[in-house]
Amino acid sequence: MEWGYIAKYTPMYATAALLTLRIAAVGILLSLVVGLFCAVVRHFKIPILNAIAVGYIELSRNTPLLVQLFLLYFGLPKIGIKLSGEACAVIGLTFLGGSYMAEAFRSGLVAVEKIQHESALSLGLTNGQTMRYVLMPQAAALAVPALTANVIFLIKETSVFSAVALADLMYVAKDLIGLHYNTDEALVLLVAFYIIILLPISLLASLLERRMRYAGFGGTA
Amino acid sequence: MLLTVEKLNKAYDGLEVLRNIDLSVEKGEVIVVIGPSGCGKSTLLRCINGLETIRSGSISLNGELLNRPKTDWSSVRQKIGMVFQSYDLFGHLTVMENLLLAPMKVRHEDRKTARIRAEALLERVGLGDKSRAYPRQLSGGQKQRAAIVRALMMEPEIMLFDEVTAALDPEMVREVLDVILELARDGMTMIIVTHEMQFAKAVADRVVFIDGGEIVEQNTPELFFTNPDTERAKRFLNIFQFDTPK
Ligand SMILES: Nc1ncnc2c1ncn2[C@@H]1O[C@H](COP(=O)(O)OP(=O)(O)OP(=O)(O)O)[C@@H](O)[C@H]1O
Ligand SMILES: [Mg+2]
Numbered sequence: 001m002e003w004g005y006i007a008k009y010t011p012m013y014a015t016a017a018l019l020t021l022r023i024a025a026v027g028i029l030l031s032l033v034v035g036l037f038c039a040v041v042r043h044f045k046i047p048i049l050n051a052i053a054v055g056y057i058e059l060s061r062n063t064p065l066l067v068q069l070f071l072l073y074f075g076l077p078k079i080g081i082k083l084s085g086e087a088c089a090v091i092g093l094t095f096l097g098g099s100y101m102a103e104a105f106r107s108g109l110v111a112v113e114k115i116q117h118e119s120a121l122s123l124g125l126t127n128g129q130t131m132r133y134v135l136m137p138q139a140a141a142l143a144v145p146a147l148t149a150n151v152i153f154l155i156k157e158t159s160v161f162s163a164v165a166l167a168d169l170m171y172v173a174k175d176l177i178g179l180h181y182n183t184d185e186a187l188v189l190l191v192a193f194y195i196i197i198l199l200p201i202s203l204l205a206s207l208l209e210r211r212m213r214y215a216g217f218g219g220t221a
Numbered sequence: 222m223l224l225t226v227e228k229l230n231k232a233y234d235g236l237e238v239l240r241n242i243d244l245s246v247e248k249g250e251v252i253v254v255i256g257p258s259g260c261g262k263s264t265l266l267r268c269i270n271g272l273e274t275i276r277s278g279s280i281s282l283n284g285e286l287l288n289r290p291k292t293d294w295s296s297v298r299q300k301i302g303m304v305f306q307s308y309d310l311f312g313h314l315t316v317m318e319n320l321l322l323a324p325m326k327v328r329h330e331d332r333k334t335a336r337i338r339a340e341a342l343l344e345r346v347g348l349g350d351k352s353r354a355y356p357r358q359l360s361g362g363q364k365q366r367a368a369i370v371r372a373l374m375m376e377p378e379i380m381l382f383d384e385v386t387a388a389l390d391p392e393m394v395r396e397v398l399d400v401i402l403e404l405a406r407d408g409m410t411m412i413i414v415t416h417e418m419q420f421a422k423a424v425a426d427r428v429v430f431i432d433g434g435e436i437v438e439q440n441t442p443e444l445f446f447t448n449p450d451t452e453r454a455k456r457f458l459n460i461f462q463f464d465t466p467k
Contacts, residue, residue, distance in 0.1 A: 119303070122298055122303040123322070124296065124327040124375060125327055138312060
């Protein structure tokens with residue numbers, strides 16, 4: 001192990017890690033928005049939109065992110081749309097994550113008892129208000145474990161971004177190995193940086209889950 | 222008439238559940254609906270506040286026809302309070318937040334005035350100290366009393382109760398029924414589905430007996446419980462008294 005080498009290239013990895021984190025953060029946020037929207041559409045079985053959501057979810061869940069990225073990065077220019085690598089990465093991650101988040105929210109919604117919906121309606125709340133004030137808050141709390149698992153899954157998936165020439169962690173590692181053949185050091189740094197990113201997030205996630213499970217809504221159950 | 226149900230028919234995918242229901246409720250009247258399990262009591266209440274669509278017939282509130290495509294159910298349901306058998310307080314909100322949600326979001330009442338009304342009502346049903354509790358910290362009887370108050374917050378013209386004590390431990394039944402009795406004394410119009418016969422006798426202005434999806438008999442409580450008009454009501458009361466010796 002050449003410590004000098006590690007010291008020298010750590011800043012490069014740090015820059016790449018920031019890029020990975022930035023794209024992951026935006027992608028995950030957008031995934032939550034898309035997921036929430038699809039889950040609501042599916043819950044109310046809104047005509048047309050429901051069919052579109054189902055189609056999207058199937059497509060998204062059954063194609064690898066790498067394939068989705070290739071389509072965006074190499075396919076779209078052929079029909080005259082040229083996106084930057086970063087835009088492709090965010091869109092690709094959102095396309096993948098949206099369906100996973102949708103299913104997580106939906107499982108939460110299913111777990112909220114029907115009587116909650118009906119008693120909200122019986123008070124005069126509209127369907128939209130019922131969703132916003134009664135169902136979603138409870139569904140989201142129930143969905144926390146699935147949502148956090150998705151967050152970690154999506155961060156790991158970012159490792160394929162290097163395929164669209166984004167200078168993310170994977171890209172930097174591959175690049176350095178190609179240049180200097182210091183495979184061990186390059187890989188140690190790669191693993192270390194993924195752990196630095198993922199470990200705090202996964203600790204935070206399990207903390208959040210525990211709070212939801214044991215302390216949620218003033219409860220003792 | 223406050224509420225008029227005429228020739229109401231309801232089916233669940235082909236299965237007829239309610240047949241030719243005619244029921245009128247005057248302002249201030251307390252109707253108790255009884256009948257064997259599965260006869261359609263809950264379905265009738267659910268049709269009245271639009272949780273179920275009906276196959277034919279009509280439902281009117283203050284002379285306004287409800288079962289038409291243009292009905293604004295949100296405003297109709299404000300006039301029809303409903304309390305269910307299973308606990309239905311919103312689990313993620315405290316008792317006070319449960320009470321304030323609909324007045325603030327639906328009626329756009331400001332928090333302060335709604336709060337004052339909520340506190341007075343909670344005090345009245347003996348829950349003055351529970352406004353900050355979450356539903357899961359309450360007993361079954363407390364939950365049902367809070368659910369009644371939540372419905373009352375919308376100042377409904379009529380209240381529907383669907384076996385609100387059926388899931389309760391016996392020692393908690395009384396505290397909930399007392400609240401309903403007091404509402405009756407205050408002149409609230411109510412349709413109450415219950416299996417508590419003593420309570421039915423005490424609270425009802427009229428008893429409606431449903432069997433097999435039809436109204437078999439409507440009678441005063443005095444006559445219904447001592448000398449009903451129909452054979453089917455007699456048989457039901459006999460079985461009932463046999464089932465629950467008191
Ligand atoms: N959503 C539904 N789909 C199909 N059938 C239903 C549905 N809800 C109720 N039913 C049927 O309709 C009939 C009437 O049900 P309802 O719940 O109104 O009876 P009930 O008089 O309230 O009975 P209980 O005393 O047990 O509460 C029953 O045969 C029931 O199985
Ligand atoms: Mg019932």
